[in-house]
Amino acid sequence: MASFFFSGSSSRAIRQAHASLSSTPASALLPRRQIVRSIHIFRDVAPLRSHRRALLLDGQSVGLVPTMGALHHGHISLVRAAAAENSKVFVSIYVNPTQFGVHEDLDSYPKTWDSDLHQLQQLDDELNKDGKGRIEAVFAPTTKVMYPTLPPDSTLPGVGSFVTITPIASVLEGKSRPVFFRGVATVCMKLFNIVEADRVYFGQKDVQQTVVIKRMVQDFHIDTQVRIVPTEREPDGLAMSSRNVYLGERRHRVGLVLSKALRAAENAYNMGRTNRDEILAFAWDVINRMSMEQETLEKTERALFEVDYISLADPDTLAEVETVDPRRGAILSGAIKMLPLEEGTGREKLGLGEDKVPVRLIDNIPLQAI
Numbered sequence: 446m447a448s449f450f451f452s453g454s455s456s457r458a459i460r461q462a463h464a465s466l467s468s469t470p471a472s473a474l475l476p477r478r479q480i481v482r483s484i485h486i487f488r489d490v491a492p493l494r495s496h497r498r499a500l501l502l503d504g505q506s507v508g509l510v511p512t513m514g515a516l517h518h519g520h521i522s523l524v525r526a527a528a529a530e531n532s533k534v535f536v537s538i539y540v541n542p543t544q545f546g547v548h549e550d551l552d553s554y555p556k557t558w559d560s561d562l563h564q565l566q567q568l569d570d571e572l573n574k575d576g577k578g579r580i581e582a583v584f585a586p587t588t589k590v591m592y593p594t595l596p597p598d599s600t601l602p603g604v605g606s607f608v609t610i611t612p613i614a615s616v617l618e619g620k621s622r623p624v625f626f627r628g629v630a631t632v633c634m635k636l637f638n639i640v641e642a643d644r645v646y647f648g649q650k651d652v653q654q655t656v657v658i659k660r661m662v663q664d665f666h667i668d669t670q671v672r673i674v675p676t677e678r679e680p681d682g683l684a685m686s687s688r689n690v691y692l693g694e695r696r697h698r699v700g701l702v703l704s705k706a707l708r709a710a711e712n713a714y715n716m717g718r719t720n721r722d723e724i725l726a727f728a729w730d731v732i733n734r735m736s737m738e739q740e741t742l743e744k745t746e747r748a749l750f751e752v753d754y755i756s757l758a759d760p761d762t763l764a765e766v767e768t769v770d771p772r773r774g775a776i777l778s779g780a781i782k783m784l785p786l787e788e789g790t791g792r793e794k795l796g797l798g799e800d801k802v803p804v805r806l807i808d809n810i811p812l813q814a815i
């Protein structure tokens with residue numbers, strides 16, 4: 446049975462974390478004496494580093510899974526992938542302010558610390574039984590730890606030490622979220638420097654993030670290998686995402702339009718089409734039909750959405766392509782914004798925040814090279 450061990454934290458942080466843990470039914474179930482092993486929780490850099498150094502001297506390999514918490518099956522699949530090829534897995538949980546624009550959802554970003562720890566603990570018990578690598582540590586830094594000299598700045602051009610990767614970071618997601626990839630690259634550079642992992646794990650769901658991180662690792666000669674793990678989906682096809690907790694059943698059902706549209710375009714490619722307009726027409730057909738259908742419904746029945754982009758792009762540069770070269774493949778991706786519900790019925794299952802929070806959904810499908 447795994448348990449948690451607070452390593453090198455300030456006493457206040459320890460008390461807070463214990464208070465948080467002790468409120469979970471899971472921690473109440475932990476046996477009092479039979480503690481076989483602990484997952485370390487680090488809040489600061491120095492104790493993590495000395496622990497990491499000991500692992501290095503002991504010949505252990507380390508995989509890092511960066512997250513913003515609110516863990517779901519997508520995150521769990523990343524941890525599984527890390528445990529399959531490293532003896533020790535570090536999971537970071539940190540909601541990084543510099544990747545949120547000033548009007549974005551930093552304040553409402555879901556935080557589920559107790560459930561996150563519980564899931565990691567359960568997974569670690571399972572990994573132990575299967576003889577796989579183990580979850581060694583959770584790194585949950587404070588913002589003062591991550592941004593030690595200046596408070597984090599989400600404005601442009603902004604004040605502080607930043608990593609910028611251009612032009613990849615300015616297209617697609619970067620166009621709508623201009624500070625996003627600067628924040629992601631900056632915090633990942635910090636995490637990579639702190640943990641010095643042999644391998645780092647990212648989800649295909651955030652495809653542009655994977656391209657930015659791979660480029661950063663290459664250009665800055667960071668000594669780690671970047672692994673990309675396939676997108677985990679709900680049974681109906683919706684890509685799992687922490688923000689999905691804000692989708693009630695109506696917005697969830699309508700939000701499926703994105704994965705369906707991308708799937709239709711993928712089918713067109715698989716049937717031999719390579720021309721951009723022809724492939725994307727299949728996606729737009731699905732979207733336009735859903736959009737028109739929603740507009741004809743009553744406010745109590747519909748869920749409106751806005752399309753940000755539907756893209757067909759090169760897998761390495763994310764530059765839009767006119768024709769897919771089947772030897773290279775391509776990335777089909779899209780983003781839509783689910784608008785708040787206008788009127789409820791009083792009978793349907795609502796999401797967190799009663800479906801009043803706008804939700805950005807992103808998804809992508811790699812078109813395979815053949």
Ligand SMILES: Nc1ncnc2c1ncn2[C@@H]1O[C@H](COP(=O)(O)OP(=O)(O)OP(=O)(O)O)[C@@H](O)[C@H]1O
Binds near residue numbers: 522648
């Ligand atoms: N459905 C998924 N399948 C595989 N990996 C995923 C999935 N969702 C997220 N990840 C990966 O988990 C890592 C941490 O992501 P993050 O904590 O932001 O969760 P998220 O679900 O992407 O949240 P958000 O709602 O903010 O997009 C990233 O590498 C991300 O790509």
Ligand SMILES: CC(C)(CO)[C@@H](O)C(=O)[O-]
Binds near residue numbers: 511513539541629654
């Ligand atoms: C990589 C990451 C943890 C950086 O904050 C975040 O962008 C995410 O969760 O995908």
Ligand code: BAL
Binds near residue numbers: 513544651
């Ligand atoms: N998964 C990427 C984090 C974000 O959207 O803020």
